[in-house]
Amino acid sequence: MxxxxxxxxxxxxxxxxxxxxxxxxxxxxxxxxxxxxxxxxxxxxxxxxxxxxxxxxxxxxxxxxxxxxxxxxxxxxxxxxxxxxxxxxxxxxxxxxxxxxxxxxxxxxxxxxxxxxxxxxxxxxxxxxxxxxxxxxxxxxxxxxxxxxxxxxxxxxxxxxxxxxxxxxxxxxxxxxxxxxxxxxxxxxxxxxxxxxxxxxxxQQPARAVTAIKRAIRAAATNTFDQQLDLERDMQRELGASPDYIEGVAAFKEKRAPRFEGL
Structure with missing residues (x-):
């Protein structure tokens, strides 16, 4: 300990x-x-x-x-x-x-x-x-x-x-x-x-998105603009297939608070 x-x-x-x-x-x-x-x-x-x-x-x-x-x-x-x-x-x-x-x-x-x-x-x-x-x-x-x-x-x-x-x-x-x-x-x-x-x-935020945002913002310090665009594309592709995205969209449509569970 x-x-x-x-x-x-x-x-x-x-x-x-x-x-x-x-x-x-x-x-x-x-x-x-x-x-x-x-x-x-x-x-x-x-x-x-x-x-x-x-x-x-x-x-x-x-x-x-x-x-x-x-x-x-x-x-x-x-x-x-x-x-x-x-x-x-x-x-x-x-x-x-x-x-x-x-x-x-x-x-x-x-x-x-x-x-x-x-x-x-x-x-x-x-x-x-x-x-x-x-x-x-x-x-x-x-x-x-x-x-x-x-x-x-x-x-x-x-x-x-x-x-x-x-x-x-x-x-x-x-x-x-x-x-x-x-x-x-x-x-x-x-x-x-x-x-x-x-x-x-x-x-309470979607954990996968939080981690990805940290990575993307940090990567921008050394990436070219084109590299950063590619990174954003790849991250959106991955996050768009996640349960957190499905829950976030459902909560938006149903006018309720989302319940994000993923780590």
């Missing part, structure tokens, strides 16, 4: 899973053990009947990225940061990107470094008004990782991405919403409820 630095539960009624980074005294910064616990938790969630996932942080922060205290800074030694990225952070963001589940980051405070990029690797970001996003890497002589150099310019454009990465400037939740990082900003006390409501709504 996952340990104390990562907590999760699945609501059997709504089929919404909530995963909480639980090192509040360290702003939920990652250690190797926390990565292992998160991987195990995600495995259990993905194998369950959950239809949506919320990722949030305990306490006053979402995630401050890597816990530098978990690295080796003894004289004469040098931590292999590339190895750390390859073993832990890259598999994590790849897993989120490939997940069948719609994933909501409920950012309840500081999202710094890899923590900011973890949030952007989710499908939707809901932020408390007091939340902030910081590409803090330059302040310790590093480059944004965990997908940051790919995700950030696609969310905010090259000029803003360079400005944030080169200065390490803190970005408020309101500006992050205006710039396209955040889907919605809510009052601090309303964050968890707002995230739960959106996740519950997504959990």
């Amino acid at each position: 996952p340990g104390k630095s990562v907590l999760f539960h699945i609501d059997d009624e709504t089929r919404v899973a909530t995963l909480t980074l639980n090192r509040p005294d360290k702003l939920n910064s990652f250690t190797r053990e926390m990565h292992r616990e998160m991987s195990e938790a995600l495995g259990q969630i993905e194998a369950s009947a959950a239809r949506a996932l919320i990722i949030t942080g305990a306490g006053r922060g979402f995630c401050a990225g890597q816990d530098l205290a978990d690295l080796d800074f003894t004289p004469g030694s040098m931590s292999d940061l590339g190895g750390l990225i390859e073993e832990f952070f890259n598999p994590l963001v790849r897993r989120l990107e490939a997940s069948r589940l719609p994933i909501i980051a409920a950012v309840n405070g500081t999202a710094a470094g890899a923590g900011a990029n973890l949030a952007m690797a989710c499908d939707l970001v809901i932020a408390a008004r007091s939340a902030s996003f910081i590409q803090a890497f330059v302040k310790i002589g590093l480059v944004p990782d965990s997908g940051g150099t790919w995700l950030l310019p696609r969310r905010v454009g090259e000029a803003r991405a360079l400005g944030l990465a080169l200065t390490g400037e803190k970005l408020s939740a309101e500006k992050a919403e205006a710039w396209g990082i955040v889907w919605r900003v809510v009052e601090d006390g309303e964050l968890q409820q707002a995230a739960a409501q959106i996740a519950s709504q997504l959990a």
Whole structure:
């Protein structure tokens, strides 16, 4: 079972899973053990009947990225940061990107470094008004990782991405919403409820279509226009033969709410 630095539960009624980074005294910064616990938790969630996932942080922060205290800074030694990225952070963001589940980051405070990029690797970001996003890497002589150099310019454009990465400037939740990082900003006390409501709504959507939409939107970043048209055609062909499509059309004709069951 996952340990104390990562907590999760699945609501059997709504089929919404909530995963909480639980090192509040360290702003939920990652250690190797926390990565292992998160991987195990995600495995259990993905194998369950959950239809949506919320990722949030305990306490006053979402995630401050890597816990530098978990690295080796003894004289004469040098931590292999590339190895750390390859073993832990890259598999994590790849897993989120490939997940069948719609994933909501409920950012309840500081999202710094890899923590900011973890949030952007989710499908939707809901932020408390007091939340902030910081590409803090330059302040310790590093480059944004965990997908940051790919995700950030696609969310905010090259000029803003360079400005944030080169200065390490803190970005408020309101500006992050205006710039396209955040889907919605809510009052601090309303964050968890707002995230739960959106996740519950997504959990009721046709799961096959949700997964396909995620794949299609992500593929558009590298596909040509013709390739994207072909992908849309192939996806519609597959989804048009699914029970969810039949149910959706029937519900529309009968003027009732659809009951989607497929995973």
